[in-house]
Amino acid sequence: MANVKVFSTPTCxxxxxxxxxxQEKHIAFENIDVAGVQNxxxxxxxxxxxxxxxxxxxxxxxxxxxxxxxIDAKLGI
Amino acid sequence: xxxxxxxGAGPAGITxxxxxxxxxxxxxxxxxxxxxxxxxxxxxxxxxxYQFITGTELVAKFEEHxxxxxxxxxVDETVKRIGxxxxxxxxxxxxxxAKEPYEAKSVIIASGRRPRWxxxxxxxxxxxxxxxxxxxxxxxxxSNKVVAVIGGxxxxxxxxxxxxxxxxKVYLININPALAGDPIMRDKVxxxxxxxxxxNAVTKEILGAQLVTxxxxxxxxxxxxxxxxxxxxxxxxxxxxxIIDFVKKNNSNEIIVDNLNRTSEPGxxxxxxxxxxxxxxxxxxxxxxxxxxxxxxxYLAGLR
Numbered sequence: 086m087a088n089v090k091v092f093s094t095p096t097c098x099x100x101x102x103x104x105x106x107x108q109e110k111h112i113a114f115e116n117i118d119v120a121g122v123q124n125x126x127x128x129x130x131x132x133x134x135x136x137x138x139x140x141x142x143x144x145x146x147x148x149x150x151x152x153x154x155x156i157d158a159k160l161g162i
Numbered sequence: 163x164x165x166x167x168x169x170g171a172g173p174a175g176i177t178x179x180x181x182x183x184x185x186x187x188x189x190x191x192x193x194x195x196x197x198x199x200x201x202x203x204x205x206x207x208x209x210x211x212y213q214f215i216t217g218t219e220l221v222a223k224f225e226e227h228x229x230x231x232x233x234x235x236x237v238d239e240t241v242k243r244i245g246x247x248x249x250x251x252x253x254x255x256x257x258x259x260a261k262e263p264y265e266a267k268s269v270i271i272a273s274g275r276r277p278r279w280x281x282x283x284x285x286x287x288x289x290x291x292x293x294x295x296x297x298x299x300x301x302x303x304x305s306n307k308v309v310a311v312i313g314g315x316x317x318x319x320x321x322x323x324x325x326x327x328x329x330x331k332v333y334l335i336n337i338n339p340a341l342a343g344d345p346i347m348r349d350k351v352x353x354x355x356x357x358x359x360x361x362n363a364v365t366k367e368i369l370g371a372q373l374v375t376x377x378x379x380x381x382x383x384x385x386x387x388x389x390x391x392x393x394x395x396x397x398x399x400x401x402x403x404x405i406i407d408f409v410k411k412n413n414s415n416e417i418i419v420d421n422l423n424r425t426s427e428p429g430x431x432x433x434x435x436x437x438x439x440x441x442x443x444x445x446x447x448x449x450x451x452x453x454x455x456x457x458x459x460x461y462l463a464g465l466r
Contacts, residue, residue: 097299098201098218120302134372136392137290137300140390149290 087160092129092140098118099151100139104142106153110162163265165462166455167257169405170272174434175445176224178270179433182396183231184458190264191233191241192257194240197221198274199399199435200444204298204324209445210274215326217298220444244269244406246427250466253429267459270454271417271425275442277398278388280312284368292374293393293400297321306330310377312365314338318396319347325394326356330387333388334359335379337397360386368393371385390412401436412438423454431458 089107091114093100107114119126119138133140133147141148143159168178171193182189195201203217214219228235239259247254247265257264277295280287285293294300297311301324309329311321314336325332334351336340339361340346351357360381367378369387377393379386401416410418410426416438423431433454434447 094299094302095203096216096218096302097296098197098221100197100297101218102195120305124301126305135290136292136373137294138303138305143402151238 086113087143088145089160090117090142091115092117092119092125092133092142093138094118094120097138103139103151103156105143106151106156110160112162113162163254164188165265165266166190166268166270166458167255167264167266168270168272169193169244169257170198170274170402170436171196171228171235172272172274172434172447173200173224173455174274174447174451175270175272176228177448178272178433178455179228179233180231180307181452181455182458183228183233185455187455187462189234190236190266192236192239192259192264194238194242196225198236200224202298203444204320206444207415208443212253232360232446242432243272244271246408252349253438255429267465268429268431268458270451270458271430271436272434272447272451272454273402273405273436274401274447275401277395278398278400280365280395280397282365282367284370284374284379288368288370288374288393291372292370292391293329293368293395294397297324297394297396299323300392301328304329304392305393308388308390309333309394310335310388311394311396313396313398314341314343314361315396315398316347317344317398319343319351321329321394321396322351322357323347324462326351329356329392332357335363335365335377336361337364338362345413389435399435403436406430414438422457422460424457429461431461 166189310333417432433450
């Protein structure tokens with residue numbers, strides 16, 4: 086099973102969309118809230134070089150934003 | 163071929179979907195997202211029936227309402243182009259996405275608007291690396307950091323009001339001599355000790371290495387550099403109207419509609435912020451979506 090992490094904020098509509106999409110496809114993921122949580126934020130910046138959300142990490146590969154085609158390709162769904 | 167395709171699922175598209183379902187029209191909805199700009203709004207305080215609701219919650223209500231009906235909805239598909247074809251049965255339309263072409267006897271374009279890009283050096287390169295076009299989305303990432311909001315209208319004021327609660331300092335960089343926007347929001351922004359309003363200032367460049375570190379301005383001919391980590395751009399929007407080239411548009415590229423939401427092409431209707439209706443409001447867009455379906459319903463009846 087793929088290791089999936091979603092870096093998100095509670096207020097971002099695209100983050101909600103990514104999470105509900107993964108749930109819909111029964112993909113287990115770890116949600117990392119980066120809002121005001123400096124550890125989570127620094128981790129996101131380190132792995133992705135990004136300061137925008139959502140960032141999805143699948144088996145170490147970084148996908149920026151809600152890019153359904155890339156997520157599907159990476160997960161093979 | 164379906165009778166109607168609705169392009170977009172913001173307030174105009176979703177309301178059109180609800181009306182079309184209730185009219186039992188054979189229709190399809192195609193949209194790259196649900197909610198459009200409404201989903202990116204922070205607080206909505208002028209949608210009748212809700213004294214206060216967030217954009218995200220209002221979109222959830224819209225979606226719930228739409229999904230009450232068995233609607234054929236293609237989400238996450240972006241319409242690339244709308245074309246026209248003729249056959250012995252008359253004119254019909256082809257709505258193309260990256261996946262496939264869809265055919266319909268009529269189309270409602272409710273594709274909304276997207277942000278106007280700042281287009282200075284560093285804007286594109288630093289997007290998601292400090293430059294953001296959505297304070298609602300990315301704002302919380304800039305907790306206790308220094309940020310700038312670029313703009314001077316309601317959207318910029320809304321972004322400043324959000325960032326005042328999160329950032330350690332907020333510069334508001336306004337190209338005009340004074341702020342526009344609602345007085346009630348202006349007062350809140352101007353009375354905050356966290357906010358510094360810089361009027362008459364042109365943004366020249368966004369600087370940084372891996373992430374944004376500074377912004378270069380020019381104020382009355384004098385160059386100025388501000389050290390910061392985040393730049394939120396709110397300088398207006400442009401209509402998503404380039405998907406069609408055979409309807410009349412105004413100088414701002416908005417699709418021209420009459421009071422029945424008809425465009426210059428029979429069978430093509432438009433509603434919401436993509437049109438030349440001057441009031442860009444959620445409730446106005448919703449009403450326009452309803453009108454467009456009733457217009458399309460009449461048009462389809464005429465074809466039979």
